[in-house]
Amino acid sequence: METKKYTIIARATPLGQGSIGVIRISGDKVINVIKYTLKLNYLKPRYAHYLPFFYKNKIIDKGIVIWFPKPNSFTGEDILEIQCHGNPILLDLLINNILNISGIKMASPGEFSKRAFLNKKFDLTQAEAISDIISANSKAAVFSAMNLMNGKFSLLLKELKKIIINLRSQIESFLEFDYEINFALFCKKILIKIEKLLKILINIIKYVTNGIKIKEGIKIILIGPPNAGKSSLMNLITNKNVSIVTNIPGTTRDILHENIYINSVPVEIIDTAGIRDTDNQIEILGIQKTLKEIKNSNYLFFIIEDKISEKHLFQIIKKYLKKFIKKIPIIIIRNKIDITNNIPGIIYNNNYTIIKISTKTKKGISILMNFIKKKIIYTNTNEDQFTAKERHLNSLNNIYKYLIKGKNNFLNTNSIELLSEDFRLIQKELDSITGKFYSKDLLNNIFSQFCIGK
Structure with a gap:
């Protein structure tokens, strides 16, 4: 590929002044840099040298210079790291001087990591973990990103792929030697294995969904009728006077966001306009924005007054929240128990969790x-959790759809050929996650989001 024709150079430390500035060079021209900038013909590999520039x-x-000969380096190419004083002018002078050497160019964003991936130093999910480590905004996100970097997701995918390849092999063998196999027994065994595969896939999708929550933070949206206590609850959870609290219905007419940390996990609390039938155009717009915001949230806290009957409660849920019930966990908060003289507590049932408060x-x-x-x-932050991307989830959901479609078609038609094609598409989708199968556009999109020098 074109990226391998040139030796690349970039700052590996942020812009601005600092005690140390690091310049990274990767490619076949590293030896020329050693001769040109250090006036030496050879350096001892992986050894810190204090030298003039x-x-x-x-x-x-x-400053300090370290040479990492290929293939035992981050990119799999020769790498030279120069650690000088962190004056931006000094760094620019050194970089521009090195750029005078033929065959060396400035690195594009993420180009070092891209070369490492292309040289099979890690798979695509591990490469993506690098940007997650750099951008992590909580302790949980740091450890989850390291789990991704250390291959926890790759291991799950490897086990999944092993099962898929085994199934494909059995299907292809049947197509080749069907006269030697009991068809009814074969179908039964294949369907059992597909069901097992679906269960494994659902668990992986759950892990990936949680990984996205850890990376992006958990969003909790507070909704309910006017004057139910949403804004008061927002202020108590965040321990701030974020929302205006009055006895006037419809006080909150826009979406209010507040970010906090709970057990080192970023949590976004969202206060919304009260849901009710109204002719006020401003309130109507606020309610529309509320319903739209629900789609981007992870948990829904539905706040009502404790005096509201179960029948009235579910009428409200049916009217406004029916389409969200299976997509987002709904927690019912029965507020104002000081008026009904009920005691605080929590009730778990099959449909909702109900919490009584004042x-x-x-x-x-x-x-x-x-x-x-x-x-x-805690449910979303166990020690084995890894960060994940939307593209991972999209591919896994596609695999799930292929599996369901393949199973249903097989039940209806008993067509081995159609099932074989579905599994070919499943494996191709799986390989796109790790990068065994990839497009140039996919790589450019992923690595262009990295910082320069990484």
Whole structure:
């Protein structure tokens, strides 16, 4: 590929002044840089040398230099790292001077990591973990990104692929030697294995979905009728006076966002306009924005007054939230137990979790916070969790659709040929996650989001 024709160079440290600035060079011309900038013919590999740096035959600085000969380097190519003083002018002088050597160019964003991937130093999911480590905004995100980097996701995919290849082999063998196989028994065994594969896939999809939550943070949206206590609850959870609280219905007419950390996990709390039938155009717009915001949230806290009957509650849910019920967990918050004289508590049933609180007296708030920590935060942050991307989830969902379609077609037609084609598409989709099968556009899109020098 074109990227391998040139030796590349870039700063590996952020712009601005600092005590140290690092320049990274990768490619076949590294030996020329050693001769030109260090005035040496050879360096001991993987050893820190304290040396002078030359600019047009004049010493411009002194610092540490490390040479990593191929293939035992990050990119799989010769790499030279120069650690000088972190003056931006000094760094620019050194880089521009090295660019005078024929065959060396400035690196594009993510080009070092891209070369490492192309040289099979890691798969595509591990390459993506590098940007996740750099951009992690919480302790949980750092450890989850490292799990991705260390191959936890790759291992799951490898096991999944092993099962898929085994199934494909059996299917292809039947197509070649069907006269030697009991067809009814074969169909039964294949369907059992497809069901097993679906269960494994569902668990992986769950892991990946949680990984996206860890990377992007968990979004909890507060909705409900006007004056139910959404804004008061927002202020209690965030421990800030974020939302205006009044007895006037429809006070909150826009979406309010507040970011907090719970057990080192970023959580976004979203306060919304009260849901009710109204002719007020501003309120109507606020309600429309609320329903749109639900689609981007991970959990829905539906706040109502405790005096509302179960029948009325489910009428409201049916009217406004029916299409979200299977897509997002809904937690019912029965507020104002100080008026109904009920005790705080939590009730689990098959459909919803119900928590009884009073935002006025703060009774039950500790129960709610423990629920958030144990059932939302902890559930989504176990030690084996890894960060993930939307493209991973999209590919896994595509695999799930292929499996369901293949199973149903097989049940209806008993066509081995159609099933074989479905499994070919499944394996191709799986290979696109790890990068065994990739397009140039996919690589450019992924690595262009990296910083220059990485």
